[in-house]
Amino acid sequence: MKILVVLVICLIQISVAYQYHGYRVYEAVAKNTAQAQALSDLEMSELFDFWSPVRLNKPTDIMSSPEQIQQLLDVFNRNSIQHKIKIDDVQQLIDAQKNNMDNEIVKQSPSLRYNLTWDNYYRYDDIREFAYALGASYPELVTVSVAGKSYEDRDLILIKISSGGSGTKNAIFVDGGIHACEWISPATVTYIIRELVENYAAHPQYVDDVDWFFMPLVNPDGYEFAHTDNRLWRKNRRILDETNTTCIGTDINRNFDYHFDEGGSSDNSCAPTYNGGQPFTEPESRALRDAILAEANRTKSYLTVHSYGQHWLTPWGWTTELPADYDAMYALASDAVAALTAVYGTVYDIGSSANLLYANSGPSDDWAKGVAGIPYTYTIELRDQGPVYGFLLPPDQIIPSGIETWEAFKVIAEAVALME
Ligand code: 0X9
Ligand code: ZN
Numbered sequence: 001m002k003i004l005v006v007l008v009i010c011l012i013q014i015s016v017a018y019q020y021h022g023y024r025v026y027e028a029v030a031k032n033t034a035q036a037q038a039l040s041d042l043e044m045s046e047l048f049d050f051w052s053p054v055r056l057n058k059p060t061d062i063m064s065s066p067e068q069i070q071q072l073l074d075v076f077n078r079n080s081i082q083h084k085i086k087i088d089d090v091q092q093l094i095d096a097q098k099n100n101m102d103n104e105i106v107k108q109s110p111s112l113r114y115n116l117t118w119d120n121y122y123r124y125d126d127i128r129e130f131a132y133a134l135g136a137s138y139p140e141l142v143t144v145s146v147a148g149k150s151y152e153d154r155d156l157i158l159i160k161i162s163s164g165g166s167g168t169k170n171a172i173f174v175d176g177g178i179h180a181c182e183w184i185s186p187a188t189v190t191y192i193i194r195e196l197v198e199n200y201a202a203h204p205q206y207v208d209d210v211d212w213f214f215m216p217l218v219n220p221d222g223y224e225f226a227h228t229d230n231r232l233w234r235k236n237r238r239i240l241d242e243t244n245t246t247c248i249g250t251d252i253n254r255n256f257d258y259h260f261d262e263g264g265s266s267d268n269s270c271a272p273t274y275n276g277g278q279p280f281t282e283p284e285s286r287a288l289r290d291a292i293l294a295e296a297n298r299t300k301s302y303l304t305v306h307s308y309g310q311h312w313l314t315p316w317g318w319t320t321e322l323p324a325d326y327d328a329m330y331a332l333a334s335d336a337v338a339a340l341t342a343v344y345g346t347v348y349d350i351g352s353s354a355n356l357l358y359a360n361s362g363p364s365d366d367w368a369k370g371v372a373g374i375p376y377t378y379t380i381e382l383r384d385q386g387p388v389y390g391f392l393l394p395p396d397q398i399i400p401s402g403i404e405t406w407e408a409f410k411v412i413a414e415a416v417a418l419m420e
Contacts, residue, residue, distance in 0.1 A: 018230040020090035022066030025051065025390065027059045028076060028083040038079040048072060049232075051390050052309060053358040061086060061386050086388065093392050094231045097121075113137055118191050118398045121183045123227055124154060124220040130190060131157045131216070138197050141207060147215060148287025151238040154220040156287045161196050161212040163204070170416045171299045173292055173374070174409075175215040178252050178284075178364065180222025180233045181391045182307040184382050184401055189216045189305050191402030192409055206410060209417035213295055218284050219252055232391060234272050236284055241269070250276035253306075254360070255285040256367035259318035264360030275362050288364060292372050300416040301376040302368040303409070308390050309357075310348045311381040312337050312408075315369045317353040318361040325375060326352070332376055332415050336408035343404040346383065353379065375419075376412070380405070 030036035039054045039062075047068060051061035064072045076083045087093055114133040115126045135144040140163070147158040162169070176189035193214055200207055217223055221237040235249030247270035254265040257279030261267065265275040280286050292302065314322075314329045323329065330350060337348045349356060353363070369377040383393055383401050393401075 017228070018232075020063075020094060020231070023063055023090040024066070024069055024085060025061055025063045025087035025090060026072065026076075026083050027061055027086045027386070028081050029059050030054060030056055030081065032056075035079050035081050038075060038081065042072075042075055052386055055358075059386060061390055063087075063090065086386075087390075087392070090392070093389070097392065097394060116190060118187060118194075118402055120395045121187055121227075121398070124217060124224050127186060127190060127217050128155065128157055130194075131159050134159070134193070134197050138200075141197055141200060147291040148283055150219070150221045151236055151283055152221040152224075154224075156215065156220070156284065157217065158291050159193060159212075159214040159216065161193070161207055161214070163200075163207050165211065167211070167295075167298070169209070169211045169298065170419055171211040171213060171295050172301045172303065172409075172413060172416055173213045173215075173295065173299050173368075174303045174305065175218050175288060175364070176305045177217040177219050177223055178288075178304065179306055180219050180226040180235065181231065182382075183223075183226070183391070184307045184393045184398065185305045186217045186223070187395075187398045188382055188401045188405050189214060191398065192406055195402070195406050203410075205417075206413045210413050211295075211298075213291065213299075215288060215291060218288055221284075222249065235274065236282055238282060244269075246270070247274075250274050250282050252282055252285045252288075253364060254362040255279060255282050256289070256362045256364050258362070258367040258370040259316075260362045262318045262361040264317065264358055265362050273360070279362065285364070289367070292368055292374070296372040296374060299372075299374050300419045301378070301412050302365065302372075302374045303378055303380060303412065304364050304368075305380050305382065305405075307382040308384055308386060308393065309381040310346065310383060310385045311356055311379075312348050312350045313353045313356060313365070313379040313381065314350075315352065315366045315377060317357075317359065317363050317366055320352070320354045320359075322352055322355075323369065329376060329378075332412065333378060335415070336411040339411045340404045340408040343407055344400060346400075346404055347385070376416070380408075 043050045049063040114130040116130040131144045135142045143160040146155045148156045177186040226233040251273045254275035260279045266273045312333045333350045365377045365379045368374045
């Protein structure tokens, strides 16, 4: 029997500073189809936040408010579903990381050129400053431009890293921060940008042989909101209806125009996976689309960086059928993941999104392959596997995540450099 997996992920629909006191995350494992069905029914009921999808024999992370914990335990017990507490108090974890951040920021002596470091999660302004500081310090390598404006009028920063070649080299396009709560994504993407630029002399081939385009924070409005109001926010912040401001925002990763709204995508504006009603309703997805299209003819790989789960995903999300060139995509992914794993033993699994995760439609990677025609498009779900933190990955994992992900990116760059 096929298990219908919807998904959910980060977000609670509240617009004032949202607290998660007493919220608990349980890890449950469905060992048979009846248990998987019971969990899927629970997910459909929308009473709980599913941080990860229901899959047979795989852990599913479920967050419960304090009032509903007993109800959740009743479902586990009634169906003999194996479970354990993963995060005892979500707010405590958020606060612990926040205190840690404040301390660190005070401790840091800011570098001459920018504030960003990789032992903390930083705000939009710091990421933007980092981009322009690199552009100013390394004008021969870095060009910063504005790919568009977010709904709340923030600049959507696009960074080109190139050592010349008049736009003829093969290119790689990377983005981060499509989902607001996945803070490890822009942190890791900026780590890689820094590595390419500031350590250029140590490995010039990774810039000399390919051109790179980075949009490190596609969803700055959501990201800022996740810092100021709701740590688990997922979508952007577009107000869809002035008369109903309780349901705000669109999932940018459901808003792309390729098999739009063909499953795993919601028409309900209150849902965390609201698709916007039509393709490309969101300024952020339009800016990303246009930036990708501008270089699509020479872009061989599109890497869209998310979290969490440690998955290296190929299209498609809308069908379990595999792309015609799946074997080649899988082979390159295997090499990249092997290099990543060799650093610290971090395990990633590889597969198509619909097969490995769940059905979903309108994500950027499906569009990048299906419409923009970029052959090696991957969604990378960074640390962790959810055994501990999920979206609340502690900042002391940013550098390890950067180091291991960089190894994978090197493999992609080496392959892209040689492609026809
Ligand atoms: O659901 C998503 O948008 C991505 N997972 S996340 O937990 N970061 O939200 C997965 C998208 C995978 N891509 C395709 N389905 N093509
Ligand atoms: Zn994501």
